[in-house]
C-alpha cells in the first residue's frame with residue numbers, strides 16, 4: 528500500500544488558553560479526497576494551516592508527502608498547493624499574469640511558465656478572459672483562477688478551503704468536475720466545506736471536528752449507515768387521513784411517526800421487505816395517500832445527529 532500523503536498523529540494546537548485542536552489523528556492516501564467538516568471555530572483552518580506549514584503544532588506530529596511539517600517545512604511547501612477564499616490572487620493584473628508570476632516564483636523558466644499558464648487557462652476555461660484583470664472576473668471565474676493558481680506547481684496535495692462558497696450550482700458542479708479530474712491524476716485533496724453535499728459527493732473520507740476534537744471519521748457511506756436506515760415518507764391528504772393511516776399501520780405492527788407540521792408519516796425501513804409491508808398496509812388506508820418517497824440518510828443527518836450530541840461552541 529502506498530504511504531499516505533498526509534499522516535497526522537495526536538496533533539494539538541493551543542493559542543494561549545484556547546485549544547484550537549486536541550488529539551487529532553487522520554490520514555489521506557494518494558489520490559484521495561479528505562473532507563474536513565465542522566462549525567465555525569471547530570478547528571478546520573488551524574488544521575489546514577499546520578499542514579500547509581503556516582502554523583506550528585503545539586503537540587503531536589503531522590507529515591505531508593512523508594515530510595514533517597515542523598522540521599521540513601521547505602520540502603512540504605514544494606509539494607502542496609493552497610487555495611482559499613483569501614487566496615493571493617492579484618486583482619489588478621490579468622489571470623494570465625497571475626499564473627505567469629506564480630510559475631516564475633516557483634522557479635520555472637520564462638518558457639516553462641508560459642506553457643504552464645496556457646495549459647491551466649485552457650483547463651479551467653479561462654483562455655478568453657486571460658488578459659482581463661482578475662478583479663473583473665465573476666465569482667465562478669475567480670474560484671477557477673484560485674484553483675489554477677494552487678495548481679501551478681503541480682502539487683501532490685491540494686488544500687481547498689471552502690472552494691465553492693458563494694458559487695451558483697452550475698459553477699459549483701464545474702468545480703467538482705475539476706477536482707474529480709485532479710484526483711484521477713493522483714492529487715490528494717483536502718477540502719473544507721460547509722456544504723455537506725459537496726463532502727458527500729467528493730470525499731472518500733471525512734473527519735468531523737467539533738471544539739478541536741475529531742468527533743466522527745470515516746467514509747460518507749459508513750457514517751450515513753451508522754446513523755440509521757432509509758425511511759419512507761408518506762404524504763396524506765390531511766390530518767384525518769394521517770390518523771387513519773397511523774391506525775392501519777399500527778394494526779399491521781408497523782411503527783410510523785407523524786410529521787409535526789405537514790400531513791406526512793415517516794416509517795423507518797430497516798429491512799429489505801419493509802417497504803412492501805408499508806405499501807400493502809397503506810393500500811388498505813384508501814385513496815388519501817398522495818405520495819410516497821423513500822429517503823436515504825444524508826451527511827446532513829449525520830452532522831445534525833453529531834451536533835445534537837456535542838453542543839455548538
Ligand SMILES: Nc1ncnc2c1ncn2[C@@H]1O[C@H](COP(=O)(O)OP(=O)(O)OP(=O)(O)O)[C@@H](O)[C@H]1O
Pocket residue numbers: 542545546547565566567568569570571572573574
Ligand atoms: N491566531 C489565533 N489566536 C487565537 N485564537 C485562535 C487563532 N486562530 C484560531 N483561534 C481559535 O481557535 C479555534 C479554532 O479556529 P479555526 O479558525 O481553526 O476554526 P474553523 O473551524 O476554521 O472556523 P471557521 O469555519 O470560522 O473558519 C477558535 O476558537 C479560534 O477562535
